[in-house]
Amino acid sequence: MPFKTAIRWVHGFVTLVLLVLVAGCWFMHPGVASDAEDELQHTYQLNNQLWLYMTENRRGDATVPIIYRYYLGQEIKGSEREIVKHLNADMLFLAGTGTISAIHADNENRVEVTYSGEVFSLSRKVYYQDADQTMTAHINYQIR
Incomplete structure (x- = not known):
């Protein structure tokens, strides 16, 4: 049971970090010139x-x-x-x-x-x- 809980916490943390990285990159690089x-x-x-x-x-x-x-x-x-x-x-x-x-x-x-x-x-x-x-x-x- 503690192993499954630890996996869920790690999964949630990694997902949150990736979401923050993607959002940060999106805001810093608004796209190609139009x-x-x-x-x-x-x-x-x-x-x-x-x-x-x-x-x-x-x-x-x-x-x-x-x-x-x-x-x-x-x-x-x-x-x-x-x-x-x-x-x-x-x-x-x-x-x-x-x-x-x-x-x-x-x-x-x-x-x-x-x-x-x-x-x-x-x-x-x-x-x-x-x-x-x-x-x-x-x-x-x-x-x-």
């Missing part, structure tokens, strides 16, 4: 209806690289914060630690992208609204 922490860096008009937006996220620590996110869509007007909020809702086509060295879009929204660096995600198509019409941009990549 899209909401992005800062608008560049805006380029590619053709009559297509714009390129680049955001940067430097909110990581020493082990988290700077993350660049690239978006395609119609022209967005407003403050930088409003533009980033709108971009976070859709249109992401490329995210990574590298840069776009060349980008070209024809009038049929075929986009050629030359990119160098690590890629976290990419899309071959982007859908966006332009004058109450859903548009599609088809993307081809050269990644170095």
Whole structure:
């Protein structure tokens, strides 16, 4: 009987210590930087209806690289914060630690992208609204 009681006490103590450790780690490391922490860096008009937006996220620590996110869509007007909020809702086509060295879009929204660096995600198509019409941009990549 005393052995079973001792095992229960040890089990309870170990469980409590683990719970405190997990909760402490969770509070000290709130998570990976989110899209909401992005800062608008560049805006380029590619053709009559297509714009390129680049955001940067430097909110990581020493082990988290700077993350660049690239978006395609119609022209967005407003403050930088409003533009980033709108971009976070859709249109992401490329995210990574590298840069776009060349980008070209024809009038049929075929986009050629030359990119160098690590890629976290990419899309071959982007859908966006332009004058109450859903548009599609088809993307081809050269990644170095």
